Amino acid sequence: MNTFGQLLRVTTFGESHGPAIGCVVDGCPPGLAVAAEDFVPDLARRATGRSRHTSQRREADVVEILSGVHEGATTGTPIALLIRNTDARSRDYAAIADSFRPGHADYTYWQKYGRRDPAGGGRASARETTMRVAAGVIAKKWLAERFGVRVRACVSQIGTHLPQAFDWDAVAGNPLSWPCAAQVAELEAAMDALRKSGDSVGAKVTVRADGVPPGWGEPVYGKLGAELAAAMMSINAVKGVEIGDGFGVVDTPGSEHRDEADAAGFFSNHAGGILGGISTGQPLLCHVAFKPTSSLRLPARGLDVEGNEVQVVTTGRHDPCVGLRAPPICEAMMALVLMDQALRHRAQCGDVGEVRPRIPTPP
């Protein structure tokens, strides 16, 4: 399945070393201003080759709008976006074309389809996330203009490193998307040492949406948290998702976990902005765990397609920490889920209007 969403449906297609990658966004309401320049900032944040801490593949990632936009605004018909691949180097994959990288989808694609496109990992490449980010730009724009919703993300753990302070304003100013400026030099040195060692490391990404009105999300199937978790888990290399306090709820007493409120607003947000699958109006909070990249030049034991035991060595241009490029991807997935849920809410409950009392959300 390469499609997700109900009223806002996104389909992505293309392989990392094919001629192009693309997406179709269907269900966007008409009249939203969309131009090719809108995609540039988020695609640049996600792209390879923009810092020494990522893969050095250099793609311009220029979006061509093929349909669904007329005279600068969406028409309500499917929006098709295309990005041409220009810097694929398939020879890097010749040595591992007939073997499986331990910890990589090489093996499971082979088991499922009985064949695979080995060059660049095909659909299993992080390159696929480019089109999620492009689709997410449309959702972010609609959510911001229609409801004032703002979605942002940062890297909140790299290996064992945790932020010593948390300042959203620090995130855009460093190549690690890290919320504590004072730690960046030390973390960059750690990333340099890691890259030289040939190993990789995992990362946690924190995603937050402000301004989500109460009431979005379905109460049983299609819970907002369930759809967010599914959307995040569909990103390559994601192995865990937490909403609000996540696994921290296990050892927290109920008297502490419940988010009390008075007339001035909520005192806490342990729920991460969701109760019963429906938004509370508090910030939506989600944490996403990215595994350490499996494409390593350090030799590993594995099998080839004939079942022979072989030593697998991956050369080429790879990310020592793929989570570093993930904040715009997680933002896109959250925005796409929210826009879909907003449209579904409008379809069923659009006549309900604002319900009283509404608990304010403190800044």
Ligand code: EPS
């Ligand atoms: C990736 C391997 C590398 C990365 C790629 C993700 O691909 P290649 O070997 O073709 O250079 O560069 O990331 C991108 C190209 C991108 O745009 O994200 C992988 O195995 O996932």
